[in-house]
Amino acid sequence: xxxxxxxxxxxxxGMSISVIGxxxxxxxxxxxxxxxxxxxxxxxxxxxxxxxxxxxGFRVLRIPEAVEAADIVVVLIPDEVQxxxxxxxxxxxxxxxQVVSFASGYNVTYGRVPIREDVDVILVAPRMIGRGVRELFxxxxxxxxxxxxxxxxxxxxxxxAVSLAGVVGADRxxxxxxxxxxxxxxxxxLFSEHAGLIQLLKTSCEVLIEAGCSPEAAILETYGxxxxxxxxxxxxxxxxxxxxxxxxxxxxxxxxxxxxxWIATETRDxxxxxxxxxxxxxxxxxxxxxxxxxxxxxHAAWRQQEMAPLFLAxxxxxxxxxxxGE
Ligand code: NAI
Numbered sequence: 001x002x003x004x005x006x007x008x009x010x011x012x013x014g015m016s017i018s019v020i021g022x023x024x025x026x027x028x029x030x031x032x033x034x035x036x037x038x039x040x041x042x043x044x045x046x047x048x049x050x051x052x053x054x055x056x057g058f059r060v061l062r063i064p065e066a067v068e069a070a071d072i073v074v075v076l077i078p079d080e081v082q083x084x085x086x087x088x089x090x091x092x093x094x095x096x097x098q099v100v101s102f103a104s105g106y107n108v109t110y111g112r113v114p115i116r117e118d119v120d121v122i123l124v125a126p127r128m129i130g131r132g133v134r135e136l137f138x139x140x141x142x143x144x145x146x147x148x149x150x151x152x153x154x155x156x157x158x159x160x161a162v163s164l165a166g167v168v169g170a171d172r173x174x175x176x177x178x179x180x181x182x183x184x185x186x187x188x189x190l191f192s193e194h195a196g197l198i199q200l201l202k203t204s205c206e207v208l209i210e211a212g213c214s215p216e217a218a219i220l221e222t223y224g225x226x227x228x229x230x231x232x233x234x235x236x237x238x239x240x241x242x243x244x245x246x247x248x249x250x251x252x253x254x255x256x257x258x259x260x261x262w263i264a265t266e267t268r269d270x271x272x273x274x275x276x277x278x279x280x281x282x283x284x285x286x287x288x289x290x291x292x293x294x295x296x297x298x299h300a301a302w303r304q305q306e307m308a309p310l311f312l313a314x315x316x317x318x319x320x321x322x323x324x325g326e
Contacts, residue, residue: 002177004142007166011159015099018043018070020063020090021077022053024130025103029076029168030058032137036167041066043073067093072164074101074124080291086113094119097153099160104189105182108150110284115151122161123148124168125185133169142175150182187278194283195274205310215313224317 019030020043030053034040041059043066044050053060067073067090077085086107094100096118103125107113115121126133128143136143145165149157165177180188201223208218222228234243244252277283290297305311318324 001179002162002166002170004166004171004173004175007171007177008159008163009166011156011163012038012072012167015071016041016069017072017074018061018066019074019076020044020066020085021075022049022058022060023076023078025126025133026076026130027052027056028130028133028137029074029103031056031134032168034058035137038167041069043067063089064093067098068095070098072099072101072160074103074164076103079104079106082107083112086115091115099154099157101161101164102182105148105185106189106284108182109186110281117151118153119151120154120157120160121149121151122157122164123150123180123182123185124161124165125180126168126170128169136174137169137172140172142170142172144175145170145177146180146185146188147177148179148181148185183279187275190278190283191271191274194278195271202310209310215310216317219310219314219317224314 016039017033018041019026019033022030022042022044026042026049030040030042041061042050042053043061043063044053045063050060061069063085073090073094075082075090090100091114094116096116099120099122100115101122101124102108103123105123105125108115108121108123123146125146125148126143127146128136132143145168147158147161147165149161152158154160162177165171169175170177205215205218205222208222209215213221231243234246237243238246241256244255247255315324
């Protein structure tokens with residue numbers, strides 16, 4: 001792991017960067033890189049994101065031209081469009097010696113993007129949403145970045161990945177660069193989506209309602225009050241267990257002694273199966289089949305959730321509290 005003071009300086013001097021995509025990550029990273037003095041241009045299709053990049057003062061090129069024009073190509077378009085955009089606009093425009101950087105491991109892990117063998121292929125993945133990437137940078141604070149190397153054509157790929165992560169914002173107080181890989185980042189990312197908090201919160205709420213609690217009380221207690229956000233901050237600042245010192249002694253006994261029994265062997269085994277379904281490609285195959293079929297299951301799941309008693313109660317509660325929207 002590299003802390004801010006260890007991130008090598010100057011590795012990218014003289015290299016020009018094309019940021020492909022100007023959305024959540026693209027805008028934040030392009031602005032941060034430019035503020036660090038690097039020559040940055042944007043590659044984008046002709047849409048409102050391109051207009052936003054122009055309004056921010058960037059030179060905006062068509063994607064193939066932006067790829068040709070740069071030493072480092074930072075790919076920041078959605079994962080689901082990358083295979084098509086690589087085939088149509090990126091793969092053929094690449095030349096030997098370039099660096100292709102991804103913010104997500106998914107498409108490289110599952111072999112979905114064709115890339116020639118004489119370029120560096122690196123992972124520079126912020127553990128931060130785009131808005132945070134920019135806002136933290138502006139307030140001179142850092143955030144964690146995972147880096148990895150899939151192809152090291154230059155012999156410099158690792159140093160370049162670490163440096164790029166640094167200049168995007170990891171080399172400031174509070175940041176760090178952690179060595180990872182495309183496969184590991186894919187597993188971390190997907191697993192936290194499959195076996196993560198949303199399912200647990202939903203199930204917890206449903207069980208409390210079954211036990212006779214009102215939906216409003218269950219929702220506020222479980223996630224709606226905002227306390228969960230406070231606890232998440234305390235976990236990041238103090239540690240997962242150490243922050244329990246901020247809770248009552250009854251809560252500490254419940255969480256450290258009594259509650260352990262409810263994460264049973266079966267839960268752990270199911271989590272291991274979730275890991276296996278990512279590592280052996282079962283999830284990726286199911287997701288690609290779903291994309292080919294026009295997202296039928298996903299749309300049905302949205303309809304089902306929108307009609308579920310828990311979320312109808314949530315909508316009423318949030319409306320009464322003046323919340324909601326996006
Ligand atoms: P986004 O959805 O904000 O991307 C929008 C950009 O993609 C726009 O510039 C748009 O013109 C371009 N685009 C959309 N469809 C296109 C198409 N068919 N052809 C060409 N360009 C197209 O993407 P976001 O969320 O910034 O994600 C970019 C990458 O960063 C992904 O690999 C994602 O996994 C990764 N990432 C995203 C995070 C986030 O904060 N959203 C956090 C960490 C990683």
